[in-house]
Structures are given as C-alpha cells and as structure tokens.
Amino acid sequence: MKKILNIGVLAHVDAGKTTLTEQILFRSGIIEHAGSVDEGNTITDSLDIERRRGITVKSAAVSFMLDDMKINLIDTPGHADFISEVEHSLSVLDGVILVISAVEGVQAQTRVLMQTLKEHCIPTILFMNKIDRMGANYQNVYTMIRNLLDEHICEMSFVTEEGSATVRVDAADPDIDGWIETLSGANENLLHDYIQDIPITRERLLEELRSQTRQGKAYPLFAGSAAKGIGIEALLHALGEFFPANDTSELQHEPLSGLVFKVIKLPNGERNVYLRLFAGRIEARDEITVITQNGQTTMFKVKHLRALQQGKSMSVELIDAGDIAILITDELKVGDVIGTASDKMKLVHFQKPPIQVQVSAKNSAEDHQLHTALSNLTEEDPFLQYIRDTHTKEHIIHIFGIVQQEILLETIQHQYGIEAVFSAPQVICIEKPLHVGEAVEYMEECPFYATVGLRVEPGERGSGLLYRLEVELGSLPLSFQKAIKDTVMEVLQEGLHGWSVTDIVVTLTHTGYASPVSTAKDFRSLTPLVLMAALSQAGTEVYEPVNTIQFILPESSLSKVLSKLAVLEGTYQEPIFYNKAVHVHGTLPVRTTDLLKAEVHSLTSGKGMLSVKPGGYVKVHSNLPVNKRRLVNPLNRGEYMLYLNKIM
Template sequence: MFKYLTSPLVKQVPLVSICRTKINTLRLGRLPCQYKTYATDSKDFTIPKTRNIGIIAHIDAGKTTTSERMLYYAGVTKRIGDIDDGDTVMDYLAAERERGITINSAAITFGWEGHRINLIDTPGHVDFTMEVERAVRVLDGAVTILDGVAGVEAQTETVWKQADRYDIPRIAFVNKLDRTGAAFGRTVREMWKKLRTRPLVIQLPVMNEESMDERHKGLKAVVDLVTMEMIQWDPAHTDGSVLKRVPLKEVADEKLYTEAVKGRTALVEALAEMDDDIVEIFFDEADGDHMLVKETPLKEAIRRVTISNKAVPVLCGAAFKNLGVQPLLNAVIDYLPSPLDRPSALVTYSSGKTALIPLTDPKLCALAFKVVHDARRGPMVYVKVYSGKINTRMTLFNTTTRAKERVNKLLQMYAKEAEEIPTINAGNIGVIVGLKDTRTGDTLVQSNDTVAIKSGLQLSNIDIPSPAFFSAVEPASVSEEEAVETALKNLVREDPSLKVWTDEESGQLLVSGMGELHLEIVKDRLLNDFKVKAEMGKMRISYRETCQSESDASAEYDKEVMGKRARAACRVQISPLHEDFDQQVENNGLEEGWVANSGNHLSVADISFSDDSVSEKDNQLNPEEVRQAVQNGLLGGLARGAVLGFPLTKLKVKAFDLQTFGQDTTLGAISACVSNGVFEAVKKANPCLLEPMMEVYTEVNENHIGSVVSDLSGTRRGHVIGLESSMGNDDTENSSEDVQVYAPEDSLLVSSDVDGYKPKQVIKAHVPLSSMLGYSSALRSLTGGSGAFSMRVIGYGEMSKDREKSVVSEMTGW
C-alpha cells in the first residue's frame, strides 16, 4: 500500500506516480482531506505540468459522471457524487440538481501525478451553448465523451465544431460500454464519418460475454494497446479504486490477443503516416516489428499528432460503473497540451494590425471569459492569463471598455467553493473579485502598460449566439421594478446570450434567450437567487426581419437637446444579401471598407464631410469618431425592424453623403440621423419576417417512421433531409482522403437479427422553430414514449405571407 505525506507542512501529494509503475496490483488510496493545488505553486506545478481541459459532449453522455469520478480518484472528494442523488460537486446549482443536467460550466482545480489540472465541465443542452463557447475559447485541450450506445449525437457534432473553430486538441472517451447495445467499434467509425476526424484507437474494451444474466454483461476490463496490458478493476471494491495491470501474453484469451495485435499494428501504422520520428524508431529500434515499438516513443508520437490535431486518441470505459477513469486521467497528462504547447495568443490592435504574444512575455494580457454574480462576494470574473501575471490589489485596464479596474481578491475555484490566492500566473485560470464593469470577452492589461493601452490591444472575442425565444417580465409592483432591472442586468452580464430590452409600443420589459429551458432557468434564478417578485409571460419566438428589395433614403435630424440644437443629414442605401453571399465571403473575404455584424454587412467607407459653411479642416469633429458614430447609427437602425420591431439581418447597408452643420452637428446627432435613415430605407425596401430554422434529429423505432415523417413534413411545415440507422454506417470512406481507419469488431454489437433489439432510425429534418413548440409531448404520443429528438438553430428562413399575417396578428392583437 502506498502511503501519502500527511504532515501539515507539506502539500498532500502521492510519494509515487501511481499509474506509471509496472506493479500489477495498485490501490488508489484515499486522501485524509481535500487535495487542492495552488495556482501560484510554481515549484510543484510549472507551466509544462499544467493542463487546462474541458469536458464536452451531448447531453446525458456522462460528462458530470466522469468529472465526479476524476475528483474522487484525485482525492478532492471523499465520496463519489451522484446525479440521481443530487450531491454532485460540479452540478451545484439547485436547478441543476433538480433537473439532473448541467446548466453552468463549473471550474475546478486538482492534482494528478504531479500535474495541475484546471477542469471545466460544460453543459450538453443546446440552450446553454454559450457556456460551451466561452469555455472552449480558453481551453488548451478537451475530453469528448461519447455515448457507446447512441454514438455520435447531434450536440456532439455541434460542440466538436466549436472546438474545431479554436483548433483545440482532443481525446475521446467512449462511455457507457456497460449497457446493452453499446458498440465501441461502431462509435469509432461514426467519429470518422460524422466528425471528420482521424480516430486513433489506443484502448480496446473487454466485454463479459460469459454471463447469462443481462445485468452482469458489459465492460469488465480494458486493453491498453500502448503497453499491451489488460487493465482490470477489482470487483470487490465497487468504487473502482483498485486496478490491476496484467501483460496480455499472460491472459489466456487467444482471440483477445489477436485483436490487440491487430490494434497495436494499426496504431503504429497510423502514427507512421502522420509522424516521421516513429518511422525511424520503427525501423531502427524495433526492427520493423510493431510489437517491439516501446511505450515511451509511442506515447510521444501520440502526443505530437494529438497536439497538432492530426488525430484523436480514443479510450473506452463505463464511468457510472467506475471503469476507465484513471487511464483517462493519465491520457490527459500524456497526450493533451500544456499552455506552452499551444500557439501564442493572437491580439489585434485598433489600427487593424495583429501580433502574437508568447506565454513567456512578462507583460500582462488576460481574457475575461465568464462573469458570475455571487450574493456574498459580488461579481466574480473568470480569467485566463495568456502572459504575465495578476496579483492581488493590482490595478488593471480593460482595453474593451477603456476603464480602469481594481483587483480586490484572487480566487481559485473548486466548483462553488473558492480559495483565496495571491497570484494567477501565465497559462492558468482563476477568478478576480472586485471588477465592476468587466464583461465576457473583455481584454485586461496592467494599468501602467501604456503601449497596450494606446494601441488598443485586444484578444479575439467570444462568439455570442443569437437568442431564439423571448418573454415579457412583469414586476409584481412599481417598487419591484428597480430590483427586477438590476437582477436582469446581472444575469445579462453573466450570460451574454441573454438579451433584455423594452418594447417601445407596449412599454414591456422583454428578455430573450436560446430556448424554453434557458428562459425557465432565468425565471428560477430571478425568483430564487435574486429574490425578486416578478412574473414571466408567455414564451414567444424571437423572429428576425429583412428586406426583399433595394432602396435608399435621405434623413435629416434636427432637434433641440438640453437647450442646444443638434443637427445632421445623410443618405442610407439598403440591399438584401443573396443566399450564397456568406459562402463567397468565407472564400474571398469581405470587400474593403465593409464590416460584418449580426448577419449584416455595413459600410462607412464613403463617409465624408459635406458642409458649405464650415470646411472639414475647421470642423471640430474627429473623422475617426464620425465614422464610429455612423457605424453606431447603422447598428442602432438595424436593431429594430419595420414590421414587428425585431432585429434586421441578411442586409447590406451603406451610409454616405453625410452633411454637417458646423457646431450644431454632434456625434450623437450623426448616430441618430443615420439610425433614422436606416429605418426609412427599410420601410421602402419591402420588409418581411424571418423565422428561426432548426436542424432536428428524431430517433424512432422503425414502425413509427411513417407517422413521425408525416408529422414533421405536414403539421410542422418541415423538410425531411434524410434517414439513417442509429447503428451508423460501416462505410468509413472519406471523400477527401484515402485512409483506412481501424475500428474493432464489437463483441456485443446488437444488430437487427438479435432477438429483442432492433436499431432505431434517425430522421434528419429542417423545421421552423415555431412548429417545434410542444414537440416533446407530441413525439411521445406518436411513438408510445420510445422516441427522442434533439435540435439546433441553423439560421433564419422566410415565412409565407399567410404565416406572416398570422404572426403579426398574434403579436399585435389586430
């Protein structure tokens, strides 16, 4: 039994690296108290020994279950948290424990084998995609959890694309192999087919086929193809803390050994295609024998191809049964990058120039990627430090808001618990308390860094998705109005995918979000967390508006504001963007002088002064400030359409012929004039409504296909795209590459000729969001409770004139 240092003067760290030994039997001992690692402990946890990782997956794939096991084996918790019992560390919000899902991306820090792991557990529900987006933005690597029964699901594809955008190295963990119908090989093939990635199988599942009792079938061990050992968990210790490594040659299973040799050969061959170093080792040190390639060079090669995103190592297990989690933690250390292995941070200056800031740069550069309102501590800003370091009581400068901020405290998070620390070093994630105006996506530098401040240094921002639903919020009384507005302001600061505005006609306070569950959580938090008294109205679809023809309009603004005349005039031109315009922009980029915003393209390049009484030289307005004011006016005008006041999209908008009137012309007058010009041009350009379109995946039994397809294409006005088996397609061809992907045969692959089980069929369709309201109960009725579906927003589509009249009548009441 390995002992642990328990002296209060020494950090509680194992005396040995427990999973690196060749000893057969191993007991993962329990620590007498929580094992916490400090962000500032550079002696024990240097940058090369730091891992910033996230767990991403489809809802119910087992993300939180896996995270809880990681914390238990690392010694952070004394018992394994369970979602069903509502006692998980990572899902600590009342709404999360009540619903059994992750809503808030929780961060926690723990140690494993002398390494510091900053872990973020992300939601899998499509309504909380913003939480995934901002977590992925700051990660160095990710663990993708795949359901061994369901395979690659819809939201898995979504989060995979999010990780692709930031070029995040990943490893995959095929979970739930203890369940009937689980198929490791099929899931690997689906990764190749659906995710367009190169899966690199480094583990094989060993299934218990001998038992006649279905309850005891499923995963019983794992074969490590790198070390050619079988990893077994002692069934007498149900917490999975005792494991045994046995060389495969000592296992009396010829079929298993043959498959392992096949897998090891495929692994070395695949690495040889992508890594030159392993080729030299294969011929020079292993004499051309795949079995003689040693463990260390093999791991180094896997690490190189993973960090370069050429391949994704695939592991397997059953987290709920406590199988496979320790090897997964080892893989995080072995294959995922440290902050030093990632590209330097890309920054943009106000001049438009870009540069790379290395991690070793002594000047501070940090990104605020999340804000949480704490009733006791106030706003807590999560930051990733890309260079330099943040100290307690330091004064920061926010280059996004152009404001100074004071650091009161620095915290390291353990889900909902926090520990005060003196410093956050480069490459680490931490929390700042005391920042009043910092929001998600803001860049922070030190207040005395004049070069960064004057140049307007900015890290790349975080994409914020457009909300699809909205609801009215009604304070219970006039005295509650201020409290409701403050609570909503805090919620919007926490979650930028929420939008709050006041309807000009009705005077109602409206809040919009990503989905029904998203707004339901907003309501819960208003009532339970912020303790305000308010009612939320009926859930409505957040439509968009556009124009079907071209137009231009002249506008003049002439008003007296606080005793001073404000005056400006301009012209605005509007035209619709055609369908393939986005593809052309992606291929060729935007035209010079144009910028993209919320699906629109804006131009202020033709702006010039036109004033007979005052020359441009004599005018006190700064040309750069004027252009910014014009752009603000364009954005303000596009925020409200002419049909029902929804935001406008899919338009090209240009302001030109700006006329100024000496001292009467102010920046505010220019913005107001341009905004009015946009509204006038929109009214003349045949405005119409757009509705959110969803990509819907519906999984049903074969005998229910007809009724479900009929419902989707008829009642719900959808367009069915295709139909495929949930078991996946064995065809692993990729049109772009002639690559052979190894995927083992599934010993428990349940196919249609096995009694009692038939694979489900997946119907893919594009359906208007308004037609999907209440679809969950309708699908249960159509399929006798056996159907399931998932959906995501893919854009906005035009609605028919009859449908538009119906929406207008419903929204206006006439």
C-alpha cells in the first residue's frame, strides 16, 4: 500500500514560508543544508528574480519521503499580486501549512489566505514562526489568530522565553490548553461527556482533532523557528496525523481523473505541465481524454512522463493516483481536466486580472523577441492574458497589481535580455447587453457576396460568450461558418463603449452565399457591420471591477474610514463591533483601492488592517468610462468601408 500527500505552504510576505520549506527539505534529507532567503540559495526559489527580491513568484513543487509516505510539497507566492499562482495550487492540495510570524502577527494577506482555505474546507495546520526573534510574543499572536482568523484553534506547542536565543518549545497539554472546549462545539457526544464530567482521554481528544482538522473545522497551532530548526520535527510528524493521505491501492482502480495546475517553460524551450492525478493511473504511451476549460474534449498521447522523486524530477513509466505527474508537452493548459472531473477536485474560481498595461521594447528591433517572451510567460500563467493587437501591433497584458508588473519587467530583462517599458495602468471594464437586438444584411443589398443575420441577447451571469446557430450547419461551407464565428469573437472585444462584451448570446439567424464567387473574406468583412448593428439595437451596460474589502480598525477611526470609503465610491455593510475593534466589510472600485491602501496607516493611527480580494464587477450608473478603440467602429459605416478598401 502506497500513501501520497500533496501539501502547500502559504503565508503573508516575509513570514518565513520559504525558510520553513527549506528546513522541511533539510530534515527530510533532500538537501544537505537549509538554504537562506537572505543569502539567495533556496531550492524552491529557483528563479534568479526570486533570489534577488527574496520573495516567491512561481510556485515550485518538490517531493520527499516521511517514513513510508511520499509528500509532494508546493511552495507558493505570498504577495497578493500572485493570487492566481496560489489558487492554481490550492485546487490540488490535500492540506496546507499556513505560516504566521510571531513578531508581525496576523497580516492582511494572512486573512485573505485563511478565508480562502476555510471556504474550500482545505485541512490547515498553523505554524507560528520566528518565535526566537526579538519582539516575538506568542500569547499576543495566538489571540490575534483566534480573533482574526478562527476561534477553533488547538495549541500544539508550549512556548517559554520567546523572543530570545534561549526560547523553548515543548508539546502542549490538551487539558491545560483548552482542546475540549474547542472540539466539543462540533461533536455532540464529546460535549455531552464534557458536561457530565465523564473522563475524556488525551487519545480521544487527539483523534477528534485529527478528524476535525481533516474536515476543515479545527486548526492545530504549532510554534517554532524555521531559521533555527525549532519545532520542525513536531510539524513534520503532524503532516501524516492531520492531513488525509491518498491510498493509491484504492484510487488506482477508479476512472482516470486529473487536473493541470501549473505550467513551466524551461530555458531550453521544454514545456513542463504539472498534473495532479486524483484517480486512476497514467502510463507512458497512454492515450487519454482531455476536457479543456471551454468544455471541448480532445485526445492526448502521453509521450514523456516524469515524477517528483526525492527532490528531483525523474523519468518514469507510471504515475499512480494521488501523485503529481509532469508531462512534457505543448498541448495542455492550466485548468484542463484529464479523464473525467472528480468530486475530489477543489476547483477554485480564477479571478481575471482587472488592470491592463501596454508593453513595448525600448529598442524597437527587439519587438519580435518581446512577443516571444510575453507569449512564453503567458503559457506559464494564463491569467496574465497577453494580447498582441494584430492591427496596431501593440503588446497588451492584464495584471493584478504594481508588484506583479515590476516582477514581469525584471523577468523580461534578466531572462530574455530585453529592456521593456510599461504604459500607465488602466482599469479594465466590461460590457453586457441590455436587451435583444437583431440585424441582417443580404448580399443583394450590400457590397459583399455574403448574407449574414445575427441576434444578440443577454446571457446568464458568468456565461461569457455563447455562439449558436439558428440555421442549418450545412447552409454554408465550414470555412464560411468559421469566418463568421471567429469574427464575432474578435468584434466583441470592443463593444459600444470600447470594452469587451461578455455574458452575451449571439445567434446566427441568416446566411447566404454565391458559389463560386463568395469567399471567407466576404463574411469576415460583413459580420462586423451586422453584429455591431444588432448590439447597438440591444444596447450595453458598462461594469467596472471591484475589490471586496475587510477593514479592522479601532472605534475611534470609524467615522474617518467610512467617510473615506464614501469619497472613494465604496460601499459597506453595517459595521460589526467585536473584541474592542470594528469590522467593516464592503466593496471598493479597483481604480480607487490603492488610494485607500495608501491611507490605512493615517486613517487608523497605525492600528488598522485592510484585507483586499478581487470581487467581480458592478454596474456603472454614471460617467460611463469609454475605452479607446483599436479597430475602426463598424457603426461608422463610411469610415469602416474606407478602412476595408485600404486593406483589400
């Protein structure tokens, strides 16, 4: 019987996450010496840029053995701008170690990460790090954890002389440290025995903690120092105790099910695709089914198969259920499902980056190399969403924030040798159709050998673009059908106000052609006229991206904060007074969020904490933002026809 565990390490920036990863690998025998972030010699921060900045940008996976259990450990970024990397990893993890600094305590990103873990019921162990550092205060941070993260905390460590070189960490006493009170709330039998003063053994409490942790209902809290190796052995022992391992002997007989969660393109051009296998098994030369993110089903031939083994990537003939496979291929993308979807998959919704910037090379001769660099980087992180405008030749990327932009700029320079410059960031809005609109143009009445009729109507929220046929598929040659569909998708990148149109259903209602004179170009030229006429009849509404915010502040700062939220066009719910602080939940436009971040300290006299997460889109009611169009607007028929005459 083979057991496999896939775990992640998460934390706010600078809580010591990568240092902890190094200690785990050192203690498990993978490396001879634990690397240091300060010295830039860590195994998981393999990119030069990560070593220079001392932060993790790309998640790295490495495996080790713990007794008879194989553990795949995925180190992930801590900065909010790389939330897409974190979410990729969360979708395939069996458990997470959440690192919290004993000096800085719970920080804004810690709360965002913990909330995500709780929403998806991912088993989580908390590790209070830096217990030896000056300023460490175990009891204060423990109180912060209970107040700001979750009350269902079971202390696993007893700490003395924290904040000094003589700090000591011993095993906690369940009776003294209140395990019964914490665990009995979710177990009626335990609560009954507790109330009736029936003796409860430590073994029973430990088994209950195991059960509730695996269900995401309770959270063991360990303490230590990753830099000094204090508390690491107890943490390692806890992995098999509190996280649900995968039994390959049971899972390998189930239908094949896997999920692509990561892509890395190596300097030699090799593209490594990381796949978590939830059930079944994969063998070299297998032909397997792939379901892409847009729902299409294709077949894939496994030509090269690698596995994580004792800190290295090794060629293998077989990957068992529960393990991580590395496929060498240009075909698969993040989010692709292998075989069939499984209820074991924790499918996390990926938010799209709300900001766009234009990238250009200082040396115009390097424009093609810049295109190659951005294309490669987009393969690794598909939510970067790189677009090269076929008409203006502009390079446009979508990002989450300024830190991600800075990292990208450095990566382009150091990895590809290109000096690039970014334009000022622009918030990306979207459009949605308001009503139903229809239009049709017949070849007898227009300058094209084509007839096209289209109807547009609002789609369901989050449905994107749905393209349907109301005509027989055989009414047009397939090349003409494809020309219409492709053009519809291209034209809807710029709606009535210049923004991409989504949550729309487009139906092809009329077709016609004249054989043999009609060409696909006729349909590509006519479709924009018809589609924009239908969209103009339907009308569109503009939606802007917002962030959800959670603000914790002293009561004395409440009026100033609420006034500032109103000025910045935010919304908020009724404030909640809890533990001598005020909790304010609300939303804030992405375009004003940085203004609030910059004033948190002054608004709250340094005592406030602001957590920010992507929050979708809300309708703009006044002063509709207009995006500069890259293409000629087909609604201006004369200008559009002149444009066509120039390119024909």
